[in-house]
Amino acid sequence: MARGELVKKLLLSYGHEDEFRAVVEQIIAEEEKKNNRVLSRALRKTLDNLKSGSQTKALNRLIPFPDEANDYIQRIEPTHSPNDIILTDENIELFQGLEEEFRRSEMIKRHGLPIRSKLLFCGPPGTGKTLCSEIFAAQLGLPLFYVKLDSLISSFLGETASNIRKTFEFARRQPCVLFFDEFDALARSREEGNDHSELRRVVNSLLIFIDQIQPGGFIIAATNMDAHLDAAIWRRFDEVIWFDNPDEPMMKKYLNNAFKNTSIEFDPEKFILNLKGYSYAELERVCTQAIKATLLNRRKKILRKDFKDAISNAERRKKRLNRLSDK
Template sequence: MKKLLASYGREDDFRAVVEQIIADEEKKNNRVLARSLRKTLDNLGSHPQTGGLSRLVPFPDEAKDFIQRIEPRHGPQDIILSRGNIELFVGLIREFRQADRIRRHGLPVRSKLLFCGPPGSGKTLCAEVFANELGLPFFHVRLDSLISSYLGETATNIRKTFEFARRQPCVLFFDEFDAIARSREETGEHSELRRVVNSLLIFIEQIEPQGFLIAATNLDAHLDPAVWRRFDEIVWFEQPDDKMIRKYLEHAFRNVKVTFDPSSYSNQLQSYSYADLERVCVQAIKLSVLNGNRAVSDADFRHAMRDAERRRMRKQKLEDQTRE
């Protein structure tokens, strides 16, 4: 273990130590572990972009208030995407894996993505799954804390963030990017905040990340061209339609016994977001557990839907009040 840690960053040494561990485990007859370690080691070699193992750049201490490393817990099996988006992501992953080859031809590699779509449509989840698929560390930038910190420091913070992303192969994710789009609209021409926002946009324009930079926003129609033209791809996340609702329900109950047909409710679930759908399904499963049943019943699902409906009504009311 000690040798393994000491060899971090030196790939040949690292591999040699792992080979030794595998040989030891084989000798001890721990075949399953040995085979699994072998598979992991072989997989590392399949990312030519990062030369097998990705480097870990020391995390800037000053950035810990607004950059957070997230350990991805979700994989592609956990997300429902439209066919178009699946194709797009498969293409991006392919491009990333062969980035050197593309660059040798003097061609640009797409690496800056803007995710647009209503709340609960899977933007954050997708960024996580994407990082996981690429085998890259996932860093979450909290724009609200980055911007609301002392403005004078914000500029330095932004510079540090980008310096970090330039050196660290990673997925750097700016969630709630609306904060930026909005502050461009709402602040006066010469305010300091406006300058900060503009400098952030310039950084985005100039950076060539070693992994990906992804920003997510709930706004779409009003998206400022100064914002979206900085990105290589704009990815739209839609509210699920009837077909996707059915697909989601099938997915949500794939490992659970049911005594009814969830898809018969697809009509009543129109205008639900994926996050709403998830809440209903989880709640229905929970009720069946609480009732000590082995299968989820029609009554459980209807009960869960009533809860969700109440929640949605309340939320709508709050939104209307804010607008007034």
């Protein structure tokens, strides 16, 4: 951006700390690009020393991503809290470890050790991969950015490489969680040997970027199908975290949590056998439907019938969908 434009933006940001910092970050980036290292370092030092009004260090320096990137990167505002997700003890421990490492990263880096920052989430749909990224980012005070891979890639293949570069450059400078959903779609295109050589090149360059980047926060890739991922993909991630459909004890936990603020006239645990094989997302739909039926009938308590009806409806839907996917 021309310098005049930046100065104008800087003046307009007067009084808005986040915006001000974002513009200064842009100026520093421009100077870096022009190889004016002394000036960019001095600016960085001054910016870092400015007293900040808000608490979270990570959020203070929000760098705007390039306007063109709006098509394929989306900022997600967190709406859930850790109480909203049911995780296995193993995963709870894993995330606590990752958080601890991130919070104390300065100390770990001083000892010359790497931080685990590239995560692969595997598991069937509706098991909380997206939800967990949101909660994880919010817990760490990091903004969450969702990369729409299909838009990133299908834009103009010629531009894809530069889109990928910009995305990673952004994640390197901006402490954030950068979330790539449906990563398997990419992996498959790599594997299937289709003769779209440009697409394959793009996929490979994405993998190389993941390999090389030291993100300021985290890169998370999510996939529904771990079987489709080859070793070349696994090894690029510092940690692989599996999400599964709930087993009986986890289902109990989920149901009790879902109804903790409502009064019910039945024991939801009695329905566990009817709900075998349901994902968390499907369980959520059943519980929500039952609660809504109660509200619509102006009742205070959820009846057994409300819950049973909601399950029958979910069954109907599941049967139909299974038939479709068998075809």
